[in-house]
Amino acid sequence: MTEHLAAGRIAECVAGEPAPEEQRHLLECAECRAEVARWRSALGQFREAVRGWSDGQSKRALERARARAVRQPARVWLRWPALAALALALAAAPVYRTVRDRQRAAQAAADAQLLEQVDREVSESVPSPMEPLAQLVSWDSAPQDSSQDTSQGNSQSSSQNGEIR
Amino acid sequence: MQPVASADFPAEGFESPARELDDFDALVRKYWPRVFRFALASLRDPDAAGSVAQDCLMRAHRKAGGYRGESSVGTWLMRIAVNLVRDHARSRRMQFWKRTRESAVNWDDAVRRVPQAGATPEAEAAARERVEAVWKAAGRLPERQRTVFLLRFVEDMDLLEIAAATGLREGTVKTHLLRALEAVRREAGGAR
Numbered sequence: 001m002t003e004h005l006a007a008g009r010i011a012e013c014v015a016g017e018p019a020p021e022e023q024r025h026l027l028e029c030a031e032c033r034a035e036v037a038r039w040r041s042a043l044g045q046f047r048e049a050v051r052g053w054s055d056g057q058s059k060r061a062l063e064r065a066r067a068r069a070v071r072q073p074a075r076v077w078l079r080w081p082a083l084a085a086l087a088l089a090l091a092a093a094p095v096y097r098t099v100r101d102r103q104r105a106a107q108a109a110a111d112a113q114l115l116e117q118v119d120r121e122v123s124e125s126v127p128s129p130m131e132p133l134a135q136l137v138s139w140d141s142a143p144q145d146s147s148q149d150t151s152q153g154n155s156q157s158s159s160q161n162g163e164i165r
Numbered sequence: 166m167q168p169v170a171s172a173d174f175p176a177e178g179f180e181s182p183a184r185e186l187d188d189f190d191a192l193v194r195k196y197w198p199r200v201f202r203f204a205l206a207s208l209r210d211p212d213a214a215g216s217v218a219q220d221c222l223m224r225a226h227r228k229a230g231g232y233r234g235e236s237s238v239g240t241w242l243m244r245i246a247v248n249l250v251r252d253h254a255r256s257r258r259m260q261f262w263k264r265t266r267e268s269a270v271n272w273d274d275a276v277r278r279v280p281q282a283g284a285t286p287e288a289e290a291a292a293r294e295r296v297e298a299v300w301k302a303a304g305r306l307p308e309r310q311r312t313v314f315l316l317r318f319v320e321d322m323d324l325l326e327i328a329a330a331t332g333l334r335e336g337t338v339k340t341h342l343l344r345a346l347e348a349v350r351r352e353a354g355g356a357r
Contacts, residue, residue, distance in 0.1 A: 011346035015317065017324075017339065039350065042295040043318045045279050046303075049296045050319050053275030054202035061205075061215030062197055068219065 005032045014039045185238055186229035192222055196239065199320065200246050206315045207250045209272070209304070217253055221246045236329040243320070243330040247312055254308070272300070295353065302352035303345075310345035313338055 005013070009022050013036045018026065026033045186192060200221050204214035225232075225242055232241055276296050284292065303314055309331070316322045316330060324342070328335045 007347050007350065008343060011343045011350070014346055014350075015339075015342050039346075042292075042299060042353075045292050045296050046299040047319050047321075049275050049279050049300070050206050050315075051202065052279075053272055054198070054205050056275065057205060057211040057214070058198050058201050061201055061211050061218070062193070064212070065215045065219040068216075069223075 004029060005035075010035055010039070014043070186225055186232055189222070189226045192226055196222060196242055199239070200242055203243065203246055203315060203320060204250055206319050207312065208254060213253060217246060217249045221249055236326070240322075240326050240329045243316070243322070243326075244332065247316075247330055250312070251308065276300070298353035299349055302349040305352065306345050306348060309333075310341045310348070313341040314345040314349070317342055 005022060005025055009018075009025075010032065012018050013022055013026060013032075026036060185195075197218055201214050201218040204217040204221075205211060208214050208217065221242060224245055225238075232238065236244075276293050279289075279292055279296050303311055306314060312331060313327055313333075316327045317324075322330065324335050324338050327333075327338045327342075331338065333341070
């Protein structure tokens, strides 16, 4: 053995990916073995230092993140006004529907009342201003020779129009 | 100091990964430390790292349906974190460097606490110097090399996991890792 491992091969050994040839070299060469061990140790200490640093900062960072998360809903509304408007519209839809249904029901009731009134007025034989005149004339004064059936029919008719007697 | 975690995240306490992603509080409890640590080591800014970790876990929770089980939940989270760190570093480069300087004091404290069981004061000082040199050299690495370097040597992930987390091929990951190591050794004064 005359040459030490080149930088690239040392890196492979430090990374934990040595080729069989490098593994054999490390068994024979104390200097290369020490170099690999030194760097593995340095990287292990580096890892511990980073982890220690992170452990010291992690809890505070989490508390800050939680505080941010509490404030975040308001930001979302500001950042997405269109979404906010959509959400408000969706939230208001049931109320709108309820109000609209009530208005429709009230309108239907008013319409029904009006139709009822129209029906009543149409069913009247004489307009209201002419009622006093109508009372002077008996619509039942049918000729005496009318047949019984006809009389019965008139009687039935007069009973139907009893209000104008 | 926390013990070194296994290369992958354990999945105990959950019936399935999908269910694990549904429980946001449990997700935070279990994965916050690791996601935050990677973001902190990458960005070197506790505030930015906290934002990235929060964003990462919230996205994972919201998009739980997008998790297809091709990797572990932990590796999937690291993939989200890698993307967020990259976006953050690119969009806020100036703030990143400003805050890096501000957080240097905290880092110095961490380096002073590097464990050296039974070491002499001289050996401790040498170890601190090495850690400091690695830290500085890692900070000067190109983005991809730094990400791969941190995932391998801080998060203990193997090449396949790093490939899954970065979206790179395994061979590419290895190339980046070896180049990063050579650069760190050269910058830190260790290369022969």
